[in-house]
Amino acid sequence: MPTLVKRLLAALVIVLLLIVMNQFMSKEGLFGIGVPSYFARLIVLAGINIILAVSLNLITGVTGQFSIGHAGFMAVGAYSSAYLTVYYAGGWEHSLATLVGASFAHVLIFLLAILVGSIVAALAGLIVGIPSLRLRGDYLAIVTLGFAEIIRIVILNIDKVGGATGFTVPGYANFLWVYAFAIITIVVVYNIVHSDIGRALVSIREDELAAEAMGINTTRYKVLAFVISSALAGMAGVLAAHYLSFLSTNDFQFIRSFEIIIMIVLGGMGSLTGAVLGAIIITFLPELLRTLGPKLESLLGLIIGANNIPASVHNFLNQLANYRLVIFAALLILIMLTRPQGILGTREFSLSWLKRAQRRPEGDKPVGESGVSIAEQGPPSAIDRTKEMENR
Amino acid sequence: MDTFVQQLINGLTIGAIYALIALGYTMVYGILRLINFAHGDIYMVGAFVGYFLAFQLGFAAGPSLLGLTVVLIGSMIAAALVGMAIERFAYRPIRKYPRMTTLITAIGVSLLIENLFVAKLGAAPRAFPQLLREQSYTLFGNAAISKSQILIFAVSVLLMVLLQWVIFKTKVGTAMRAVSFNLNSAKLMGINTDFIISFTFALGSALAAAAGVLTAQYNPQIDPLMGIITGLKAFVAAVLGGIGNIPGAVLGGLLIGLAETFVVGYGQNVGVPTTFRDAVAFAILILVLLFRPTGLLGSTVQEKV
Numbered sequence: 158m159p160t161l162v163k164r165l166l167a168a169l170v171i172v173l174l175l176i177v178m179n180q181f182m183s184k185e186g187l188f189g190i191g192v193p194s195y196f197a198r199l200i201v202l203a204g205i206n207i208i209l210a211v212s213l214n215l216i217t218g219v220t221g222q223f224s225i226g227h228a229g230f231m232a233v234g235a236y237s238s239a240y241l242t243v244y245y246a247g248g249w250e251h252s253l254a255t256l257v258g259a260s261f262a263h264v265l266i267f268l269l270a271i272l273v274g275s276i277v278a279a280l281a282g283l284i285v286g287i288p289s290l291r292l293r294g295d296y297l298a299i300v301t302l303g304f305a306e307i308i309r310i311v312i313l314n315i316d317k318v319g320g321a322t323g324f325t326v327p328g329y330a331n332f333l334w335v336y337a338f339a340i341i342t343i344v345v346v347y348n349i350v351h352s353d354i355g356r357a358l359v360s361i362r363e364d365e366l367a368a369e370a371m372g373i374n375t376t377r378y379k380v381l382a383f384v385i386s387s388a389l390a391g392m393a394g395v396l397a398a399h400y401l402s403f404l405s406t407n408d409f410q411f412i413r414s415f416e417i418i419i420m421i422v423l424g425g426m427g428s429l430t431g432a433v434l435g436a437i438i439i440t441f442l443p444e445l446l447r448t449l450g451p452k453l454e455s456l457l458g459l460i461i462g463a464n465n466i467p468a469s470v471h472n473f474l475n476q477l478a479n480y481r482l483v484i485f486a487a488l489l490i491l492i493m494l495t496r497p498q499g500i501l502g503t504r505e506f507s508l509s510w511l512k513r514a515q516r517r518p519e520g521d522k523p524v525g526e527s528g529v530s531i532a533e534q535g536p537p538s539a540i541d542r543t544k545e546m547e548n549r
Numbered sequence: 550m551d552t553f554v555q556q557l558i559n560g561l562t563i564g565a566i567y568a569l570i571a572l573g574y575t576m577v578y579g580i581l582r583l584i585n586f587a588h589g590d591i592y593m594v595g596a597f598v599g600y601f602l603a604f605q606l607g608f609a610a611g612p613s614l615l616g617l618t619v620v621l622i623g624s625m626i627a628a629a630l631v632g633m634a635i636e637r638f639a640y641r642p643i644r645k646y647p648r649m650t651t652l653i654t655a656i657g658v659s660l661l662i663e664n665l666f667v668a669k670l671g672a673a674p675r676a677f678p679q680l681l682r683e684q685s686y687t688l689f690g691n692a693a694i695s696k697s698q699i700l701i702f703a704v705s706v707l708l709m710v711l712l713q714w715v716i717f718k719t720k721v722g723t724a725m726r727a728v729s730f731n732l733n734s735a736k737l738m739g740i741n742t743d744f745i746i747s748f749t750f751a752l753g754s755a756l757a758a759a760a761g762v763l764t765a766q767y768n769p770q771i772d773p774l775m776g777i778i779t780g781l782k783a784f785v786a787a788v789l790g791g792i793g794n795i796p797g798a799v800l801g802g803l804l805i806g807l808a809e810t811f812v813v814g815y816g817q818n819v820g821v822p823t824t825f826r827d828a829v830a831f832a833i834l835i836l837v838l839l840f841r842p843t844g845l846l847g848s849t850v851q852e853k854v
Contacts, residue, residue, distance in 0.1 A: 303831030310828040422653045486661035497650040
C-alpha cells in the first residue's frame with residue numbers, strides 16, 4: 158500500500174475512534190456506559206494541556222529557548238477567537254447554513270475561529286519573538302513573562318471582551334474537537350522535530366554558537382519555532398475558551414505559564430511523549446489528591462474497622478483535601494530533587510521498549526521508528542551549558 | 550507641583566520597598582545564577598511573622614517604638630532562618646543540576662509556601678496592627694509625608710548602608726564577592742562556599758522580611774498571596790538595574806516604584822488607564838533589555854566558544 162493511503166487510513170481510524178470515544182463523554186454515554194461529567198471535563202482539560210505542553214516543548218525542550226509567556230499566547234488565541242464567535246459568528250453561521258446545512262456551517266465557523274485564533278497568536282508570537290529572541294537564558298524568560306503579563310493587562314482593559322468581569326463564549330468545543338487538535342499538534346511537532354528544521358533547532362539547543370558557525374541562521378529558526386509554538390498555544394486557547402464557555406484574564410496569569418513549564422519538565426524536556434505524560438499528570442494529580450483523604454480513610458477502615466479509626470486520624474485525613482496544593486508542590490520539589498531530568502528524560506516512550514524487554518538483546522538497539530530520539534546522543538543537561546559559559 | 554511632589558514621595562516609598570526585595574534577588578542571582586522565585590514569598594512570610602509577633606508579645610495593643618523594633622528585627626531573624634532552610638533543603642541538593650531544574654524547584658518552593666499559608670491561615674486578608682502612631686507632615690504646600698513613609702525611607706536607607714558595609718568592609722562580604730565572581734575558584738581559595746551561600750540567603754531574606762513589615766505599616770493589609778506580584782516586580786527591578794549588581798537593584802526598585810505611581814497619577818491624562826500600573830514595570834523592563842540586555846548598570850559578559 159502506498160504511504161499516503163496508509164496514512165489516510167490511519168487518520169480515518171483515529172477520527173472514528175475519537176468519534177466513538179466522544180459518545181462516552183457524556184452522562185448517558187453509549188449503551189448506558191458514560192464517563193461522569195466531572196471526569197469528562199478533566200479528560201478534555203488534559204487534552205488542552207497536552208496541546209500546550211507539546212507546543213511549549215518545541216521552543217523550550219527542543220530549541221532550548223526558555224519561555225514563560227505561553228499563557229499570554231493562549232490568551233491571545235482565546236480572546237481573538239471568542240471576539241469572532243461572539244460578535245460575528247452568529248450572522249455568518251446563519252447565512253452559511255442556507256448554503257451548506259446547519260451542522261456543517263457550525264463546524265466551518267468553529268474551524269475558522271480556530272484558524273483565526275492561531276494566526277493572531279502566531280502574529281503575537283512574531284512580534285514578541287523577533288526582539289526578545291536575541292536575549293538568552295533567564296533574560297529571555299523574564300521578557301517573555303513580561304510580554305505575557307502586558308498582553309493580559311491589555312486584554313483586561315478592552316471592554317468589548319468583558320474586561321475584568323469576564324467574557325461569556327459559546328461552548329462549541331468538546332472532547333472530539335480538543336483531541337482531534339491535540340493529535341494534530343503532536344503530529345505537527347513530531348514532523349518538525351524529525352525534519353531538517355528539527356535538526357537545526359536541536360543544534361541551537363546543544364550549542365548556539367556552534368550551530369551559527371555551521372551556517373544555521375539561528376535567529377530565523379528560533380523565531381520560526383517560537384511562532385509555531387505560539388500558534389499552537391493560541392489554538393489551545395481557542396479550544397479552552399469554547400470548552401469552558403467563560404474567559405477571565407485571571408486564568409492567564411504567569412502561574413498558568415509555570416504550570417505548562419512544570420508539565421514539560423516533569424515529563425522530560427525535549428521528549429514529546431514526556432510532554433504528553435506531564436500534561437496528563439499535572440491535570441489529574443491535584444484532583445486525585447482532593448479525594449486522597451477519604452479514600453485512605455475507607456482503606457484504613459477496611460483494615461482496622463471503620464469505628465476504630467481515632468478521631469485525630471479522621472480529622473487529619475479529612476483535612477488532607479485542603480492541603481492538596483501543598484502536597485502537589487512538595488511532590489514537585491521531591492521529583493526535581495530525585496529525578497531532575499523528568500520522568501522520561503529526553504527519551505521517547507515507544508512500544509519498542511516492550512520488545513526490547515522481551516528480546517533482551519546484548520548491545521544492539523531495537524529497530525523502532527521512534528525508538529531512539531535524536532536528542533539521545535547529546536548530553537541531557539544542555540541548558541546548564543550557558544551557566545558553564547558564564548562561569549568561565 | 551504639589552501633586553507632583555506627592556507622587557514623587559509615594560513613588561519613592563513603594564520604590565524603596567521594591568529595592569529592599571530586589572536586593573535579595575540580585576544577591577542570590579549574583580552568586581548562584583538562580584532566580585529565587587520563593588523570595589517574594591519570604592517577603593510575605595516576614596509580614597506574617599511580624600503580625601504574629603505583634604499579637605503574641607502584646608505589641609498589637611498600641612503603637613510603641615519598642616514594639617516596632619522588636620517586631621521588625623524578630624521577623625527579619627525568622628525570615629533569615631526560613632531563607633537558610635530553603636537554601637539548605639531545596640536548592641543545595643540541586644545546585645549542579647541544569648538551570649531549568651533549579652528554576653522549577655524554586656517555583657515549587659514558592660507554591661509550597663503560598664499554599665501552606667493559604668491552607669493554614671486562609672486566603673482572606675488580615676489587618677496588620679498599627680505599631681507606629683500615624684501622623685502626616687506637610688511639606689511644599691500641600692504635599693504630605695506620613696510617619697510610616699519616613700519610617701520606610703529611614704529603615705531602608707539604614708539597611709542598604711549596612712548591606713554595603715557588610716559586602717565591602719567585612720571578611721564575609723569579601724568572600725561573597727569572591728563567590729559571585731567565580732564559585733569554584735573561591736572554593737579553591739579556601740572559602741567555605743556553602744556557608745557564604747547560606748549567609749547570602751539569610752541576608753536577602755532578612756531584607757525582604759523588613760520590607761514586608763514596613764509595607765504592612767504603610768498599607769496594613771496582609772494576605773498569603775501578597776508576595777507574588779510584589780516579588781515579581783522586585784525581580785523585574787533587579788533585572789532592570791542589572792541583575793547581580795547591588796546599586797542596580799536599588800536604582801531599579803526606585804524606578805519601578807516611581808513609574809508605577811506616575812502611571813496611576815498622570816496616566817489618565819495621556820490615555821493610559823490606571824490598571825496599567827502592573828504592566829508598566831514590564832514595559833520598562835522590556836524596553837531596557839532590548840537596548841541594554843544586561844540592565845542599566847550590569848556589565849556585559851563576553852560569550853566565548
